[in-house]
Amino acid sequence: MIENETIKHQLNHRAIRAFKDQTLSEEQLTTLYEVARHTATSMFMQQFSILHITNEEKRKQIREITGQKYVGANGDLFIFVIDLYRNKQIRKQMGNDDGRLHTMDIFFQAFQDTMLAVQNVINAAESMGLGIVPLGTVNDDPKAMLKVLDLPELTYPALGLQVGVPDQEPQLKPRLPLEFTTFENEYPRDFEVSELKDYDEIVQTYYDLRDANRRIDSFTNQINGKKLNTHQNKRDDIVEAIHSQGLALDFN
């Protein structure tokens, strides 16, 4: 394994869900933004924006949507926004139509831009000794989130990120061994769940700080359980919400 400062932090990644009562310095904030700004971008279209949520009322509303007490609490809260509004304004003010901005293709590319920027910021934050937790829960109620953020057409809040000074040191969470996730040339269809026996045992040795009194369930039991079992919830509003923003409309 090659070792350097960057990789050391990457291999040591843990989600942090408890932060000290301290916000980012201007210098830290600017550095994270500059890193985001330098992320690779599809076709040089630069289709994401970042919202830094400092308003207490908004933080509270977002916390309620996510149902996670650490969201918008200690540290800094960012929402990474898929953003085609800016490019629409450019075209509109230059006398042009929306062109391909409403297609799934362009949405897909903007989503990619946005996610690459999130991970770039994660790596920068962790390199400074900060901790982060990605907030997929900003999509727990997509319509409510759009309302809280008051976002214009052609934008969508893809992912949240809480960043701060860690106030906990969780165990490293064991991930699937590489033999199950990295392949040469051919994707193997002959996966057998029994092959995960050893990994399942390793997962069960992990203590989740969210409930420090008990070990977590095996990986296969988690996948076979309620996370993916059939049910409907507000997360299923996501497509309606994306469409209501004028995005990913053109499916053919």
Added chain:
Amino acid sequence: MIENETIKHQLNHRAIRAFKDQTLSEEQLTTLYEVARHTATSMFMQQFSILHITNEEKRKQIREITGQKYVGANGDLFIFVIDLYRNKQIRKQMGNDDGRLHTMDIFFQAFQDTMLAVQNVINAAESMGLGIVPLGTVNDDPKAMLKVLDLPELTYPALGLQVGVPDQEPQLKPRLPLEFTTFENEYPRDFEVSELKDYDEIVQTYYDLRDANRRIDSFTNQINGKKLNTHQNKRDDIVEAIHSQGLALDFN
């Protein structure tokens, strides 16, 4: 600005499109995979895989789809795959149904997992002195790409990545100033294209090595031009291709 090794590389990111005739060492390859493996993952569902394409015939076919001569040429070619197939197999072999695997919600999360892993690998590669170029062009003909990769249901090739030893040193490409992309609390709707005048001039000082003889067009002209102008091409097959894989089917 905060300075460290990680951030130095991040701020110096350039897409590399010419690589030396040299492939990654086993140690480099394993390190990149281990970094990908340690990326944050939504709900611990671990829904991506990496295909390393070393087969010459496949590399050629992928190169043809992308229309880019450096794809699958010098260096190493990776395809980052949104992967819900593995979790389906777990559920199926444990006697369960597919549950929420076909929903947009779960697809969205798997897409996020996959993209975060791509950027994590990009940061690791660049920290080792390697160069990379993300290959959005693997989606230039989604149906053909699925055929070349022979992917099972519930998988989709989200993005390619060519990695290698740089054989060029492009200029740093100027990105939108932060005032246009980072906001506090409120997304500003009052964007005026005239505010981009200075940025447009900066962009025009950039020489693209893909056509070293001429400067590139201004940012606003690019956005107002053919990239986003209405036209149909095979990229618009993306939704049909995603659906044909059993993904993102349940839109409500």
